Amino acid sequence: MSQHADHHHAPSDILQEVFGYAAFRGAQGEIVEHVTHGGDALVLMPTGGGKSLCYQIPAIARHRARQGVSIVVSPLIALMHDQVGALEEAGVHAAFLNSTLSSEEAAHVEREMMSGRLVMLYAAPERITNPRFLAQLDSLRERGLLSLFAIDEAHCVSQWGHDFRSEYLALSLLHERFPEVPRIALTATADDITRADIIERLKLEDARIFISSFDRPNIRYAIVEKDKPRDQLLRFIHDEHEDEAGVVYCQSRKKVEETAAWLEGEGIKALPYHAGLDAGVRQRHQDRFLREDGIVMVATIAFGMGIDKPDVRFVAHLDLPKNIESYYQETGRAGRDGAPADAWMAYGLADVVNQRRMIDESPASEDFKKVQRGKLDALLALAEATDCRRVRLLGYFGEHSKPCGNCDNCLHPPATWDGTEAARKALSCIYRFHQNGGQRFGVGHLLDVLRGKETDKVKQYGHQHLSTWAIGADLSEQQWRAVLRQLVALGHVVAEGEYNTLALSETARAVLKGEVQLLLRVPTVAPKKGKLSRTA
Ligand code: ADP
């Protein structure tokens, strides 16, 4: 080296020389600079944004400056494997320590680490609490060879995130025990509350926060009302994604298998994937999805983490995800190559009821449930929205944007109707049931009474004599379902018990009094060849 002794430590040179890239992307350059010089950082960057380089380049630069080994905490063994392989290939000495290594292999890795020759060591979070490992870190630190901590998938430290892992909680000790060692925490999803939690739990109060745009402009968002969802899905695939790769998410393993078999029967190359399948089968299906063209993977959320297939053309949801972070994460697996892709979801009243019920019946604390309910509400608001989906999605992550022109609502603004009066009718009917013997009923019976359908059950309870009998004969069943869905989504009506019987909540009063206006979408007919026709 000439006069510029540390020329070859310059981050942009490492970017070119080691990774072969011409320029940093987005905030990468700034982040790398900050961390290389010993600053703490919290990085929020969407999947595919290039988070890895944000710690890999500082790790290399600091190693070249004789600052020793960087420790990368990652929860995903498969990912560790891939990254270490790629780094070694690029001539960067990296290794991992996890349960897949034999004791000889582990001993070898430890020797490389302790000598300071290793640039990066990837480790699972549970390793950090291992006393022997901590003693090794102490020894490295004493010799000035402990360079940096990188904490990948940092949202795992928060129970408000979508993938809480209790082992992550122990990572707070990194700062307590090694306060002088810089740390960079990275995640692809964190709303405000999760972000605050990450900062508190990882003790990152003094870290600089880097937030990249979460927008995925090539993804077109569409959320349709369920009406024979399988047929809707099939039409969507046939019309827009014939012979293209996609993922269809379902909530249960049973539904995954049934849906995959059904699609297969309809001539679509579909494979099931869920955690209950044999590991060999799972691997085979995943391999086919990655290698063959045009495979549709029908899966539970067990599928997707760490799977990097750039040309997934659509992600479809047949069931409502838990919250917006999950929705964003799952739909984000589409279109990583930047080419147009679809995020399509069918959702209905049963989804709302199910998700509410799962929260209610979970053994979690009341505080926890309250946060989960709030998150579900935000997702429901997105699903019911009549304005730009992307504006709402990004808004949830704290980003302001303009109507995107690339979502169902922007492309085909839905007609709306004022459902306030209908909502009041439905609520007073539920109220009458209750007065009339304290009995509760489900949606089906409620709709029969509102629409004046004289069923056996109606006669059995004498409901044809209620003052609310047939007061809603002017609306279609589909319209009524939309009204009920909104009432449940907004929390004015709760569905309880084994039979989903309906009851009024505290807030129903305001609707009954006409203090709350309900704007509903006019039901749309499923899109044909990219066009949405409207039934007004
Ligand atoms: P993330 O971890 O945020 O999902 P990755 O770190 O895996 O993203 O990066 C996604 C892809 O983008 C990788 O293929 C990576 O090599 C590529 N990439 C990252 N940064 C750059 C860059 N500055 N120039 C070109 N490609 C990049």
Ligand code: ZN
């Ligand atoms: Zn839009």
